[in-house]
Amino acid sequence: MFEQKKLIVSHAPFWHIGNRVTERSYHTMLAALPAVLAGLVYYGVPTIAVVGLSVATAMLWELLINKVMKKSPTIGDGNAALIGLLLAMVLPATMPWWAVITGTFIAVVIGKQIFGGIGSNAFNPVALTVAILMVSWKDLFDFNGMLLNYDFNFAAAYPLATAKHFGAASVSSFSIGDLLLGRQTGAIGATFGLGLIIGGIYLMIRGFIRWEISLTFLAGVYVTAMLFNIADPVRFAGPGFHVFTGYTLVGAFFLATDDASSPVWFVPMLIYGAAGGIMTVLIRNIGVNIDGVILAILVINLISPLLDKIRPKALGKVM
Amino acid sequence: MLKKSFFGLVIPQFEYERLPAVLPEAEKVAASKTITLFHARNSDQNRPASIRIGDKVNTGQKISLFADDPAYVIASVSGTVSAISPHTGDFGKAYMAITIDIAETETFDDQFATLAPSPTLENALEYLAAAPGSPPLQTLADSDKPIKTIVITGVDSDLLTGTRQYITGTRLNDIKDGIRILKNITGIDRIIMVTGRDTIQGFGHIGADVKSIDTTYPAALPPLIMKNVLGEILPAGQTCEDMGVCFMSAEAAASIGRAYAGGKLPVHKVLTLITKGGDRHLIQTTIGTPIKDILNVYGVAINEEDRLVFGGPMTGSAVYSLDQPVLPDTDAILVLDRSQAAYSSDYPCINCGDCVRTCPAQIAVNMLVRFLEAGQYEQAADEYDLHSCIDCGLCSYVCVSKIPIFQYIRLAKYELDRAKTAEATDV
Numbered sequence: 001m002f003e004q005k006k007l008i009v010s011h012a013p014f015w016h017i018g019n020r021v022t023e024r025s026y027h028t029m030l031a032a033l034p035a036v037l038a039g040l041v042y043y044g045v046p047t048i049a050v051v052g053l054s055v056a057t058a059m060l061w062e063l064l065i066n067k068v069m070k071k072s073p074t075i076g077d078g079n080a081a082l083i084g085l086l087l088a089m090v091l092p093a094t095m096p097w098w099a100v101i102t103g104t105f106i107a108v109v110i111g112k113q114i115f116g117g118i119g120s121n122a123f124n125p126v127a128l129t130v131a132i133l134m135v136s137w138k139d140l141f142d143f144n145g146m147l148l149n150y151d152f153n154f155a156a157a158y159p160l161a162t163a164k165h166f167g168a169a170s171v172s173s174f175s176i177g178d179l180l181l182g183r184q185t186g187a188i189g190a191t192f193g194l195g196l197i198i199g200g201i202y203l204m205i206r207g208f209i210r211w212e213i214s215l216t217f218l219a220g221v222y223v224t225a226m227l228f229n230i231a232d233p234v235r236f237a238g239p240g241f242h243v244f245t246g247y248t249l250v251g252a253f254f255l256a257t258d259d260a261s262s263p264v265w266f267v268p269m270l271i272y273g274a275a276g277g278i279m280t281v282l283i284r285n286i287g288v289n290i291d292g293v294i295l296a297i298l299v300i301n302l303i304s305p306l307l308d309k310i311r312p313k314a315l316g317k318v319m
Numbered sequence: 320m321l322k323k324s325f326f327g328l329v330i331p332q333f334e335y336e337r338l339p340a341v342l343p344e345a346e347k348v349a350a351s352k353t354i355t356l357f358h359a360r361n362s363d364q365n366r367p368a369s370i371r372i373g374d375k376v377n378t379g380q381k382i383s384l385f386a387d388d389p390a391y392v393i394a395s396v397s398g399t400v401s402a403i404s405p406h407t408g409d410f411g412k413a414y415m416a417i418t419i420d421i422a423e424t425e426t427f428d429d430q431f432a433t434l435a436p437s438p439t440l441e442n443a444l445e446y447l448a449a450a451p452g453s454p455p456l457q458t459l460a461d462s463d464k465p466i467k468t469i470v471i472t473g474v475d476s477d478l479l480t481g482t483r484q485y486i487t488g489t490r491l492n493d494i495k496d497g498i499r500i501l502k503n504i505t506g507i508d509r510i511i512m513v514t515g516r517d518t519i520q521g522f523g524h525i526g527a528d529v530k531s532i533d534t535t536y537p538a539a540l541p542p543l544i545m546k547n548v549l550g551e552i553l554p555a556g557q558t559c560e561d562m563g564v565c566f567m568s569a570e571a572a573a574s575i576g577r578a579y580a581g582g583k584l585p586v587h588k589v590l591t592l593i594t595k596g597g598d599r600h601l602i603q604t605t606i607g608t609p610i611k612d613i614l615n616v617y618g619v620a621i622n623e624e625d626r627l628v629f630g631g632p633m634t635g636s637a638v639y640s641l642d643q644p645v646l647p648d649t650d651a652i653l654v655l656d657r658s659q660a661a662y663s664s665d666y667p668c669i670n671c672g673d674c675v676r677t678c679p680a681q682i683a684v685n686m687l688v689r690f691l692e693a694g695q696y697e698q699a700a701d702e703y704d705l706h707s708c709i710d711c712g713l714c715s716y717v718c719v720s721k722i723p724i725f726q727y728i729r730l731a732k733y734e735l736d737r738a739k740t741a742e743a744t745d746v
């Protein structure tokens with residue numbers, strides 16, 4: 001027992017796969033970048049202001065609430081920055097600064113931290129924020145009004161609003177190709193369908209999001225929109241239109257897949273995603289709101305803990 | 320160490336260690352000056368000791384702390400007892416560490432030799448419970464829980480370890496003798512030998528039913544062997560012994576066979592040493608050899624904050640001293656550099672679900688860990704299947720937040736068990 005070396009005693013297992021929360025956040029942000037950059041191309045410099053302000057204030061709110069709650073700072077995990085980026089993606093490029101700061105406050109403080117921080121939020125912080133902002137300042141999410149001063153080289157009407165008010169024929173001029181390439185008005189990071197799909201596929205194959213949720217969400221939107229379209233082709237736009245407009249793609253890949261507010265078992269994930277897709281189209285087609293993604297995601301967030309009760313029997317469980 | 324693939328979608332699969340078809344002889348490592356034996360200790364200590372410092376012991380001599388102590392160790396060398404000190408193991412398990420200075424000439428104890436020609440369960444229980452591989456003779460002798468099936472595992476339950484495989488490959492005759500003797504002394508007819516899928520050939524004459532299992536972790540853990548080989552699902556909260564199944568390593572069976580065939584108690588343990596670089600050495604050493612003697616032979620330098628693990632990387636337990644001796648059930652020693660070992664964190668669960676998808680027992684680990692973190696063990700057991708856990712450690716391995724889930728589970732099981740025992744004794 002002389003010259004004894006101090007060894008570290010820890011518990012099994014002694015290996016770790018090497019995944020980190022930080023890595024998850026940064027890769028999700030990376031996957032969101034193509035869509036954000038496309039927003040920059042279409043909507044110009046104001047995009048930088050909104051994205052920058054959103055990411056920065058989200059992180060500041062997180063730091064502030066850490067200080068107030070006397071906890072060690074958690075901005076290093078990148079989750080606050082991710083929330084900021086995702087929030088900016090669903091805002092119009094001309095969002096006023098005070099609305100962005102209010103938005104990040106709602107997202108980080110009310111949406112996440114008062115529930116207990118990362119992993120404890122019952123609702124997706126971004127979806128919750130947009131819902132609150134929409135209720136509080138309806139005009140800020142009227143994309144036709146917000147983007148009035150832009151001069152686009154494509155149809156400058158918000159496709160979902162057009163489809164809602166003037167029927168399916170009014171949006172027949174939008175080809176799927178145009179929608180995929182972002183030649184439509186909308187939120188900063190929600191219009192460039194191709195970029196969102198590439199980002200989504202990247203996240204799915206890397207395992208950062210659960211493919212079950214994204215794919216069933218899109219399938220839910222597609223099938224429901226198709227049924228509506230078959231039932232009344234004059235009033236309701238086709239399934240392709242619904243999948244590639246509004247918040248559908250950003251919702252399917254970035255919002256519905258939020259870890260804390262979605263189920264983890266296979267069957268619940270399928271139901272969760274499909275329910276989100278179905279709700280989206282129901283709200284869009286027969287509800288008052290123009291886009292249903294945000295509200296649909298809040299509803300499925302709400303049922304997620306219940307869905308997770310549907311699980312296989314554990315090994316040797318007697319009951 | 321296995322890292323995750325680029326495609327995070329795919330759940331990682333661990334392959335068990337596979338030894339080459341032609342096995343080299345295990346390298347022999349001798350203890351340098353002393354050996355230490357761990358004698359299980361009960362709380363009642365106020366009895367006259369039957370072993371004292373300065374006593375001379377012979378190889379194969381049975382040592383008990385007290386005259387009527389049911390626990391014992393077998394001296395693995397000849398020499399003089401130089402120290403007796405208390406030692407605490409994992410989860411507060413109490414031992415007496417008996418250190419023996421090795422004498423120059425080895426003399427063998429002949430007590431067992433007189434009993435060897437007539438094997439009985441009683442004399443096996445008297446002399447072989449501390450043999451290499453730790454034969455679970457107490458379980459076999461327990462009349463409250465009659466054993467109907469003995470499963471001899473020729474595969475190692477943890478990764479990187481090749482010990483039982485090596486024994487199965489090289490000491491088949493000893494195992495065969497062991498099986499024959501076990502059948503005779505216990506009267507149990509159903510003996511099953513479990514081996515890896517690719518090494519199934521060549522066991523025709525062994526006298527046991529030979530079955531193969533999958534070669535991916537954790538197929539060799541007892542609950543999964545019960546499920547896949549015996550077709551019996553272990554009910555949550557029950558042990559294999561409750562179900563009438565006794566698990567025994569191939570080395571334990573070989574020890575029994577060798578002891579009765581040769582009339583001499585085996586005192587050499589085979590183990591796998593896994594060095595920092597990942598090199599594997601099969602070693603045969605005396606039970607009680609301090610780990611530093613083994614590390615010296617292989618030139619493994621230990622620095623501050625390194626980890627020494629007894630057992631494999633998934634289920635082993637870290638030790639804090641280089642003087643820790645090789646025990647009868649030490650199948651592997653894993654040396655990890657401070658940069659290699661995983662650290663856990665106090666970060667909360669983010670509900671990513673990786674643990675749920677990797678869990679072989681289909682436990683809702685994401686919910687379970689929330690109860691365990693809050694110390695609500697009863698509820699965790701009632702609602703979230705704590706007792707279904709088969710102790711494989713895969714949840715901790717994949718956890719993004721690096722939560723020590725496996726440790727929480729072990730602690731919860733231990734605490735619940737303690738509470739149960741306290742209730743039972745508190746009349």
